[in-house]
Amino acid sequence: MVEEPTKAGFAGGGDRKGEDEQVVNPWEVTAKDGGKIDYDKLIEKFGCQRLDESLVRRVERLTGRPAHVFLRRGVFFAHRDFNEILDVYERGEKFFLYTGRGPSSEALHLGHLVPFMFTKYLQDAFKVPLVIQLTDDEKCMWKNLTVEESKRLARENAKDIIACGFDITRTFVFSDFSYVGGAFYENMVKVAKCVTFNKVVGIFGFTNEDHIGKISFPPVQAVPSFPSSFPHLFSGKDNLRCLIPCAIDQDPYFRMTRDVAPRIGYQKPALIESSFFPALQGETGKMSASDPNSAIYVTDSSKDIKNKVNRYAFSGGQDSIENHRKYGANLEVDIPVKYLGFFLEDDAELDHIKKEYGAGRMLTGEVKKCLVEVLSELVERHRKARALVTDEVVDAFMAVRPLPQMFG
């Protein structure tokens, strides 16, 4: 997820030379020269694979249903070992899902929901269990929040996450402050023993000035990939594979995890990675918690949504109607069309809009109107579902309990 750069986190990979390289790591995402993120370069640099059409078809075949919009439209576009997970599934064995959130703010926007919407689809399509990690300790350290505040934010964020429609009989939500200990902590130590200080500096860009909390944090995000970290769920299933849907800026954590796993006798987790959700003002703009107009929040009313889209959504249309009819819209930079690519389910309708708008026959106003409708429906549905997630529901999701139906 695109986060504002923090004081401590800077370039990942240790090979950043000035501003002319794009920067992608868990704490900062900046494009080169204020342009767009080059995903091909990113895939090459990180060493992951492109998710091609044939894999999408294979998923459809194995799950017996159409692929999720995000797969069809290339939002989730890269992976590591996803084909192996599909092999495993095809053989009749199962796997489990792992995703998470750093609860840094109360307000979630649509971009935050993207990985969770996709994870829900994976849970329903493959009928597999899911663990969701809330890294309240991370935010306590990086954002300098109090322990109480970060715990509170974790619970509040949990409600929005649960409202995405996860199945309580197959989902375990946990926050680090509550859960770390026991077998989970044992795995953390096993992982920590395999990663030198030099290595974390190389991967995450830590310096001598960073406090030791940060430096020892990475194992916390690594070990939920191992089934033995959850003895109440997966005891006896040490070979269970893990699939991690996440945004591509989280790749460094799991590169480290995949490197360590075989050395401690565990399976490497597989990854399926998404591109970044663009800010309302355009790809080059920054989504930031301090600017409410940079994103659509799940708490926005229909009026807010209409206002934000109409006034702030960056348009690729021409400056005058005559020019627009003549040249058509620039679909590369147009935000409403990009957002529709994420949230408009109907492929035919989206293609129609792209065609007409790109040719200049459809005006920006129309596209924005369509987007407002789609977003309002989405936010309204989320709001309704969220209202039904009480503290008791959160407690139940977070209870350390067996999940007998998790593979059913």
Added chain:
Amino acid sequence: MGRTRRHPNGSGEIGHFLGGLEVALVYSLYAIVSQLRAGFPLPLLPLLPRSPQIDMGYTKDQLLARLKELQIDFVCYDHPAVLTVEAQAKYVGHLGGALSKNLLLKDKKHRYYVVSALANTNIDLKVLSQRLGLGKGGLRMAAEEALQKILQVPLGCVTPLALINDSARDVSLLLDQGFKSQQSCYFHPLTNEVTLSISASSLDRFLISIGRQPSYVDLEANPAVGKDNPPDLASLVPSGLPTLPDKVENAVVTSIPTGNDGLTVEKPTKLAVEAKRSAASQKEKLQKVQSSIDPLAEATNIEKLVKEILDKTSTAFLNEITKDLNDPQIAPSVSDVVKRRVSSDLEHMMMSLKNAAYTQGFQAGFQATLRSSLQNLSMPR
């Protein structure tokens, strides 16, 4: 615990959810139908084959009407519903016609066979299986669901007349040659509450009229099958591809049929064991991991539930609407549009319901355990 918590209305009241469902469905269907009536063209949607719910199997009356059209003589005897030949015999056994026992069988390649025989003919499934070229254990009783899905008749009502249904087009029919020497034969006309008396030649005429060649077989014969003697009934194995979904195949035979299938008491246990064994090996062969059928898991399967609700509702609606609409072909595609619009919202609402109900149960369980632990603590030793 002094915290006050606001409990939103929805989390405990089912009425809230159904209200939303009804409103959504009714509104969607109404909106579409009123547009149709006003003459608005619907977006061009592929016309789908009529869904099974609309394409119900033939009723007894429809069957009898067809026999009359063909000028086939028959007599009907009404009686209370019967599930076995013995029970049927109580009502019509004294009338001089030949009672029949009827089996629905299936082979390992999911092909189905109706074997219709005189009540006292001995049927050895192993022999039959070899004569059909299916090997020694190739035939077993079909699952209950198959009766419904393929023949569209209830339990205990297997009958050659069920082949009138299109769903049975790939089913092979084996008739006992003993029928030919009988003046009249007794079969169920798609219901257990009636016995139809008909001559073998009339049955032939009926079968020919629905595009079938009647095949009479000496069911008790036991010819050697080997290299020099090819299976003599091999031509009766269906050649068309079956169209059933896999679900039917996995259901293990739930009841041991002693009914109209007329098996003697010893045979059921052997067959049941055989059926269980081949079902078990089929299960192993299947790639997918299938948990034993847990009724609670079935009941909380949201997608299935939503699909059933929408299917039932749209069928009911369509049955009412098609009376008014000029073009009954539009109706199924309308229902698909509606289903697509409503499914997603409905699934989300159901998931909220499921999570809320689980939470309530979880709390109750926790409280119950707490109470019982506290009680145990305070018990005098």
